[in-house]
Amino acid sequence: MPEGHTLHALARDLDSAFAGSTPRVTSPQGRFAEGAALLDGHGVLRVEAHGKHLLMAFDHELYLNVHLGLIGSFSVTRFARPLPRQAWDDVPRTGQVRLRLVNETHLADLRGPTLCAVITAQEAATVRGRLGPDPLQPDADPAPAWERIRRSRRAIAELLMDQSIIAGVGNVYRCEVLFRLRLNPFTAGTEVKPASWQAVWDDLVALMPLGVASGRIITVPADVEAARAELAATGRIGAGPRASSVYKRAGQPCPVCGSRIRTQLLAGRSLFWCGRCQRRR
Numbered sequence: 001m002p003e004g005h006t007l008h009a010l011a012r013d014l015d016s017a018f019a020g021s022t023p024r025v026t027s028p029q030g031r032f033a034e035g036a037a038l039l040d041g042h043g044v045l046r047v048e049a050h051g052k053h054l055l056m057a058f059d060h061e062l063y064l065n066v067h068l069g070l071i072g073s074f075s076v077t078r079f080a081r082p083l084p085r086q087a088w089d090d091v092p093r094t095g096q097v098r099l100r101l102v103n104e105t106h107l108a109d110l111r112g113p114t115l116c117a118v119i120t121a122q123e124a125a126t127v128r129g130r131l132g133p134d135p136l137q138p139d140a141d142p143a144p145a146w147e148r149i150r151r152s153r154r155a156i157a158e159l160l161m162d163q164s165i166i167a168g169v170g171n172v173y174r175c176e177v178l179f180r181l182r183l184n185p186f187t188a189g190t191e192v193k194p195a196s197w198q199a200v201w202d203d204l205v206a207l208m209p210l211g212v213a214s215g216r217i218i219t220v221p222a223d224v225e226a227a228r229a230e231l232a233a234t235g236r237i238g239a240g241p242r243a244s245s246v247y248k249r250a251g252q253p254c255p256v257c258g259s260r261i262r263t264q265l266l267a268g269r270s271l272f273w274c275g276r277c278q279r280r281r
């Protein structure tokens, strides 16, 4: 499942492709024909992500709300040369395209989303209100997340995946951040120290922008250092390894202590951790 960094990168790409333009909006597959008709012929104001939700604001106070779910994809392609309006309906397509946006410079095709809906400004506010703070939003306030966590008896590893508590964190970031901070994933929210929560939030705030910039989740300390240096020097992060310390490394040696990485289902998702480094205290 795409995590928040993927949605923020997508929002950035869709915003730069379509904000300020009036794209043709269609549903080649037909399943979103009515929704597409509500948006077609209207200007795009901006595109933003909140957690794993995408919100595209149009100039008649309607929003396109997309959640990719497990298998959805939203591809953004730049045309080699400007495409005249009369050719916007003739761009070839492959597969089941739920929603298509075309303007003079770009094409975007949405396939297989969990959610694709046209909503009002009030409903968009409700979508945002249901989600916890998003570490990728510069002005995000982590306090509401902490208020929920410190009152909950659920495991911290489960709480970090609850989008109503903190938005955008998926399985990879939660496993890796808990390992980076040597926190036991089964610690109840009520047992988490304020400083530990602050460290989790700060680490997500530091790591997730590297994911937006690179398109991959970077959490291994040496890779984080290299990515930061590259970003500072060049303003971007190029291709590199897709490495993790514990995620999907069950049975392999922990990179810190050498004991075997463990795995277990927690709230329906596979958790990975080091039983020695992340021992209960």
Ligand SMILES: [Zn+2]
Residues within 6 Å of the ligand: 254, 255, 256, 257, 258, 259, 274, 275, 276, 277, 278
């Ligand atoms: Zn270890």
